[in-house]
Amino acid sequence: MKAEDxxxxxxxxxxxxxxAIEEEDGTGIFKEDVWEHHSGGxxxxxxxxxxxxxxxxxxxxxxxxxxxxxxxxxQMNLNDTDxxxxxxxxxxxxxxxxxxxxxxxxxxxxxxELSNGTCWFGGGIDLTPHYVDEEDAKLFHKxxxxxxxxxxxxxxxxxxxxADEYFYIPHRNETRGIGGIFFxxxxxxxxxxxxxxxxxxxxxxxxxxxxxxxxVYTSFMKRHRNETYTEEQKQWQYLRRGRYVxxxxxxxxxxxxxxxxxxxxxxxxxxxxxxxxxxxxFEPKENSPEAETLAWLRKGVEWIS
Amino acid sequence: MKAEDxxxxxxxxxxxxxxAIEEEDGTGIFKEDVWEHHSGGxxxxxxxxxxxxxxxxxxxxxxxxxxxxxxxxxQMNLNDTDxxxxxxxxxxxxxxxxxxxxxxxxxxxxxxELSNGTCWFGGGIDLTPHYVDEEDAKLFHKxxxxxxxxxxxxxxxxxxxxADEYFYIPHRNETRGIGGIFFxxxxxxxxxxxxxxxxxxxxxxxxxxxxxxxxVYTSFMKRHRNETYTEEQKQWQYLRRGRYVxxxxxxxxxxxxxxxxxxxxxxxxxxxxxxxxxxxxFEPKENSPEAETLAWLRKGVEWIS
Numbered sequence: 001m002k003a004e005d006x007x008x009x010x011x012x013x014x015x016x017x018x019x020a021i022e023e024e025d026g027t028g029i030f031k032e033d034v035w036e037h038h039s040g041g042x043x044x045x046x047x048x049x050x051x052x053x054x055x056x057x058x059x060x061x062x063x064x065x066x067x068x069x070x071x072x073x074x075q076m077n078l079n080d081t082d083x084x085x086x087x088x089x090x091x092x093x094x095x096x097x098x099x100x101x102x103x104x105x106x107x108x109x110x111x112x113e114l115s116n117g118t119c120w121f122g123g124g125i126d127l128t129p130h131y132v133d134e135e136d137a138k139l140f141h142k143x144x145x146x147x148x149x150x151x152x153x154x155x156x157x158x159x160x161x162x163a164d165e166y167f168y169i170p171h172r173n174e175t176r177g178i179g180g181i182f183f184x185x186x187x188x189x190x191x192x193x194x195x196x197x198x199x200x201x202x203x204x205x206x207x208x209x210x211x212x213x214x215x216v217y218t219s220f221m222k223r224h225r226n227e228t229y230t231e232e233q234k235q236w237q238y239l240r241r242g243r244y245v246x247x248x249x250x251x252x253x254x255x256x257x258x259x260x261x262x263x264x265x266x267x268x269x270x271x272x273x274x275x276x277x278x279x280x281x282f283e284p285k286e287n288s289p290e291a292e293t294l295a296w297l298r299k300g301v302e303w304i305s
Numbered sequence: 306m307k308a309e310d311x312x313x314x315x316x317x318x319x320x321x322x323x324x325a326i327e328e329e330d331g332t333g334i335f336k337e338d339v340w341e342h343h344s345g346g347x348x349x350x351x352x353x354x355x356x357x358x359x360x361x362x363x364x365x366x367x368x369x370x371x372x373x374x375x376x377x378x379x380q381m382n383l384n385d386t387d388x389x390x391x392x393x394x395x396x397x398x399x400x401x402x403x404x405x406x407x408x409x410x411x412x413x414x415x416x417x418e419l420s421n422g423t424c425w426f427g428g429g430i431d432l433t434p435h436y437v438d439e440e441d442a443k444l445f446h447k448x449x450x451x452x453x454x455x456x457x458x459x460x461x462x463x464x465x466x467x468a469d470e471y472f473y474i475p476h477r478n479e480t481r482g483i484g485g486i487f488f489x490x491x492x493x494x495x496x497x498x499x500x501x502x503x504x505x506x507x508x509x510x511x512x513x514x515x516x517x518x519x520x521v522y523t524s525f526m527k528r529h530r531n532e533t534y535t536e537e538q539k540q541w542q543y544l545r546r547g548r549y550v551x552x553x554x555x556x557x558x559x560x561x562x563x564x565x566x567x568x569x570x571x572x573x574x575x576x577x578x579x580x581x582x583x584x585x586x587f588e589p590k591e592n593s594p595e596a597e598t599l600a601w602l603r604k605g606v607e608w609i610s
Contacts, residue, residue, distance in 0.1 A: 170567075274582060274583060275543070
């Protein structure tokens, strides 16, 4: 299977996800911007705003080509002289709902290929509830485990732990949300993260993850969209979104890399919420739902027993 | 002059600035948090919220001691084995006003000392108007030039250029605001940034800068506090604050260093606005005041002719 086949899948995935979100939202419609990257290739950025459920959300497809950036060269132990070309393609999305009882969600699936023949898959999904709902969290992780288990029994435990590490805000000593899965450098036919699966098998896994997103997230939209909420709960949502901004701008490798290598800023920062607030030293009342949520935001919670 | 004398000056400076802001604001009162740093020393964080002019502002004094962090060690070409102790003290402030016609402002003055005897001053002031007012911008730069010129004729031109470079958002190709001055590594009796001034002379310069802040900023508060503004202008302010967040979290060396070395998060992130918004691909109307402001946000504008 060629890069073109993977690209074609990612484009269809973007279409299907947008359609599923629009259907559940009911009124919001994605608007598309087609753009070109300075080094080759480009993308289709799709944005939904002011829907019935989604306040702001983006689903981005991109397929970019070019020379390997010096920073990545160093990271990947490539030598300095060879003219390595890369090709990177993927789908990336973030949804910020109006209702604080509907969680924020992020999903990304990607494929990377070098002119020397090396290639790998990466990706992840994580859920950031403004209020942790244990039932949702268990269902979410169970759903991810089921999708992973079809492909390799080590995937869920490994990638769940990786997500706990990755989606973590050191300066707050908080995880971004209730985690999910994160994986990178899934290379075919090698020991390591890919568990010796073939390229085709790894692609099947990535497909599974990409396609598993819409059913589970739209079920959360449906379940919580009509829950009532107070102005105080909306304020809490703005503070949690502030944390989301902090994670993405300070710690998220993808965001930092994109901004530092002259990527398309508006597509990269599509992940930022429509509004975020900061309140100095805010501490929720003891035993409040807000305090209970904070107590869940730590590494190593086993949602599946 | 000893580190204690510099610290004592910084404390008094914090007192004086807080008093001047409170006086002009009229209703807002600073609340103080005293804290200790994990490696030694601590600080006094002062926060003003929901005043008549200031929506959220912080004036932080700190004096921290400890071992030089490995990252700074590398940056300063210190060897790995010696047990270098540092002492860092300074005042840092950011003001976010309600009225979009009152500019955001940032000021920092600091002193750094190593156990091997090396010491230097650093600091800066920069103004971030939501709407660039040419008269304000000229007055601000003239005021800074006057303060600089007393100490060395090269200071204003050098430090103005440095501010243009420092307060710049590469991924937006915009400066944060209309700049000001930025300086670092002002070491006594050495050629370089300090122009051969003695430690005492450099301290006098830093005092001048610190003390010059309150008169000029309170004059902007007074001049613009009662200007009317529309809901649309307030929305623009939220977007400009979004850029402020992007600069501070992605590019500001001080913020990044603080967050990555386990500084006091709430004091470091005091600089973030109470509310910031992001709107995908927002572009102001041609020839609007918003578009005119964007046109000013570039390096190399000479405000003093």
